[in-house]
Amino acid sequence: MASTIDSLRTFLTTNPVADAVSDAVNSFSSRRAKLGLSNPGTVESLSKEVTRDVFLNNYMFTGLRADVTKAFSISPLFQVSHAFAMGERLNPYTFAGLYGTSKVFLQGNMDNDGQLSTRFNYRWSDKLVSKTQLQVVPGSGQDMRAGLTQGPEMATSYSLRYKSDDWVVTAQLQAQGALNTSYWRRLSEKVQAGCDLTLSLAPSGGMMGGIQKEGIATMGAKYDFRMSTFRAQVDSKGKLSCLLEKRIAAPVMMTFAADVDHFTQQAKIGVAISVEAAGEDLQEQQEVLGAQPSPNIPF
Numbered sequence: 001m002a003s004t005i006d007s008l009r010t011f012l013t014t015n016p017v018a019d020a021v022s023d024a025v026n027s028f029s030s031r032r033a034k035l036g037l038s039n040p041g042t043v044e045s046l047s048k049e050v051t052r053d054v055f056l057n058n059y060m061f062t063g064l065r066a067d068v069t070k071a072f073s074i075s076p077l078f079q080v081s082h083a084f085a086m087g088e089r090l091n092p093y094t095f096a097g098l099y100g101t102s103k104v105f106l107q108g109n110m111d112n113d114g115q116l117s118t119r120f121n122y123r124w125s126d127k128l129v130s131k132t133q134l135q136v137v138p139g140s141g142q143d144m145r146a147g148l149t150q151g152p153e154m155a156t157s158y159s160l161r162y163k164s165d166d167w168v169v170t171a172q173l174q175a176q177g178a179l180n181t182s183y184w185r186r187l188s189e190k191v192q193a194g195c196d197l198t199l200s201l202a203p204s205g206g207m208m209g210g211i212q213k214e215g216i217a218t219m220g221a222k223y224d225f226r227m228s229t230f231r232a233q234v235d236s237k238g239k240l241s242c243l244l245e246k247r248i249a250a251p252v253m254m255t256f257a258a259d260v261d262h263f264t265q266q267a268k269i270g271v272a273i274s275v276e277a278a279g280e281d282l283q284e285q286q287e288v289l290g291a292q293p294s295p296n297i298p299f
Contacts, residue, residue, distance in 0.1 A: 024201050025127065040161045047161075047170045049184035050194035054222045056231040060257055063087015065272035075295055076101040079227040087270060100297035121298040129298045179203045190224040238262035251276045 041048075052058060063184040077100040085091055091111040099106040105121040116136040155175035156236045161168050167185040174180065178200040186192050199215045220233030228246040242257035248254055257270035 047182040050182040054194040061270045062268040067274040102295040123298040192222045195219045
């Protein structure tokens with residue numbers, strides 16, 4: 001398997017087309033280096049300070065949940081987790097595995113219904129990383145012909161990101177005319193705030209069709225304490241959400257989530273406990289590694 005990957009990598013990096021592309025990239029990189037510009041990051045992380053750090057959309061849940069994570073190794077990184085849940089839009093059981101080195105990143109999730117979701121990233125060189133996703137779920141795709149089924153088509157978007165010492169502003173024009181803007185600012189060492197505005201054009205539900213303008217604005221803040229983290233956000237649709245993560249002990253964390261929709265007069269809450277287990281061999285590995293740099297995993 002390793003020899004096959006090495007031969008494929010050699011073919012991709014030594015053919016005339018790859019050489020021409022590499023020369024163009026190196027020329028562009030040298031010109032950019034003379035300007036002293038920093039790398040703005042990937043499109044997936046365009047507004048990560050707002051969507052991942054401040055906002056709690058990726059952490060919100062309702063009902064009861066328990067997560068047990070077992071780490072087997074640090075270098076290479078290898079861990080598995082079991083998630084048990086009772087609540088709205090939560091799978092009763094989910095198994096997840098993760099493996100990572102400086103060249104490879106593998107992640108897989110399987111729930112109690114047998115739905116599988118995997119990610120595979122491979123670093124071919126310092127400047128080239130390929131990312132692959134695979135999902136096996138019930139449903140149908142788009143039939144192109146009798147023996148070929150194709151999923152969604154390719155879409156083009158335009159992105160802008162400007163970063164200062166303590167604030168970041170982004171804008172993205174997505175396919176079908178959707179516009180998303182965000183602003184993040186660090187108010188103090190332990191306090192962050194951000195806002196997000198999304199404007200889109202959607203077909204109306206009437207018989208005559210037409211275009212309907214939709215928009216939503218969201219504001220949020222994040223507070224970091226010594227043993228806990230508190231997030232809160234409110235949007236223009238009247239929904240107020242809060243999430244508190246409290247570390248009870250070194251391997252145990254409690255999470256409390258709640259949101260209130262003032263327009264529909266509905267409230268939801270969630271409680272979760274997370275346990276991170278690590279054996280003595282893992283602690284010995286940490287002592288052996290010491291101050292060595294951790295592997296640069298291609299997440």
